[in-house]
Amino acid sequence: MLPGLPTPAGEVQLRTCQARRVSESVGTDLSATLRRIERAAGALATASVARMDDTLPWFRDLPADQRSWVMVVAQAGARSLVQWLRSDGGPHEGTQEVSDEVFATAPQALARSITLQQTVALIKVTIDVVEEQVDDLAAPGEAAQLREAVLRYSREIAFAAARVYARAAESRGSWDARLQALLVDALLRGDSPDVLASRAAALGWTDAPPVAVAVGPSPGGEVAAVLHTVYRQARRVGVEVIGGVHGDRLVIVLGGAADPVAATAELLSAFGDGPVVVGPSVPSLDEATESARAALAGYRAAPA
Incomplete structure (x- = not known):
């Protein structure tokens, strides 16, 4: 073992400390970066929709009104990222509500015309666009923190999409059950x-x-x-x-x-x-x- 180099046990401890510092730094003040993201929300949404148009053939076939709603959801996603970062991106009480609000901006008809699998594809494209612009969005010295926060936020937004579609399925199932009961009653009467x-x-x-x-x-x-x-x-x-x-x-x-x-x-x-x-x-x-x-x-x- 050469002098000055850490032992295997010391190296593991060093990496653990470094990882802990990176993880803890995500919760630090990112006010300068947040202001940049807020100013770039519209540009991020436009770039995301353009990427969807290039990479998702089914997206190009959507009616104009549904494409415009996707743009609104993408803009809401950028604003939600800012709110999520301000709450330290942690498991706070309001984290779930903030994420769900991204999809609350669109009408329920959009959830019926776009499947959960397609929604996941839209989220992936949007996150990819944001990750590619992390270096431009982050203030000096905050790129690593922002990149890790975006990865964690992508997980939260995916869970939020699953919750929205699960609630829609439950509501639709309850409504269908009532309609079927009415049809059976009509047949028997x-x-x-x-x-x-x-x-x-x-x-x-x-x-x-x-x-x-x-x-x-x-x-x-x-x-x-x-x-x-x-x-x-x-x-x-x-x-x-x-x-x-x-x-x-x-x-x-x-x-x-x-x-x-x-x-x-x-x-x-x-x-x-x-x-x-x-x-x-x-x-x-x-x-x-x-x-x-x-x-x-x-x-x-x-x-x-």
């Missing part, structure tokens, strides 16, 4: 074809003939979990379904099944214990009330 058609259209139902209704016992538990099982199995079978829990009964509308009885047999695990009755096939959902009445009558008579 024998409402007019216009009512059935309007509620089915709101659910995105593809009227694939023939259509049949199956009635059986509900397995119990959360309605959303019951319907999730129905849809998962229906995708495997390759049929269109709308389901709803009506009291202690599970009612399923099947579309596009050449043999509704055989298709229902593939879905039996979604029902509870007891008889499952399939009504006769009808040409379309408009006439599904007849199938529902027959299936319900058979279900009531089955115990006898």
Whole structure:
């Protein structure tokens, strides 16, 4: 070992101390850098959108209004980075709220037209643009701190995007469950074809003939979990379904099944214990009330 060089143990300790100093320096005063980022927010957003246009083919196909909203979100992201840095970029109580506000600037329709995977791609492009300009954005001596802070912020903003899409999915799932329950009620009451058609259209139902209704016992538990099982199995079978829990009964509308009885047999695990009755096939959902009445009558008579 040459004089003046650290021993292996001392080298590890030295690197640990250096890493600790770098990590702690992220929370130091970056007021000069923050002012630079605030002034460059518009330019960063413009450069990010231009990069998206160059590297993401699907982004070029978006309507002009949605592209403009992406620009607004990118500008909000730059402002949120400043706010996050002012809070030391740490796990403070307001960190999550600041990050979520980035996406609150855009309408909910944008989340329905841009998938989570596409949103992650947009975030990555924006972070890449910011990282490339760290040396210009950072005040003298603060480039390393800013670069590490941007990396940590990218993690926070990715989690924020996941939270936004998770809440949207939960809300959409609850709304779809209510619509399906209303459609099932309309079928069992024998409402007019216009009512059935309007509620089915709101659910995105593809009227694939023939259509049949199956009635059986509900397995119990959360309605959303019951319907999730129905849809998962229906995708495997390759049929269109709308389901709803009506009291202690599970009612399923099947579309596009050449043999509704055989298709229902593939879905039996979604029902509870007891008889499952399939009504006769009808040409379309408009006439599904007849199938529902027959299936319900058979279900009531089955115990006898």
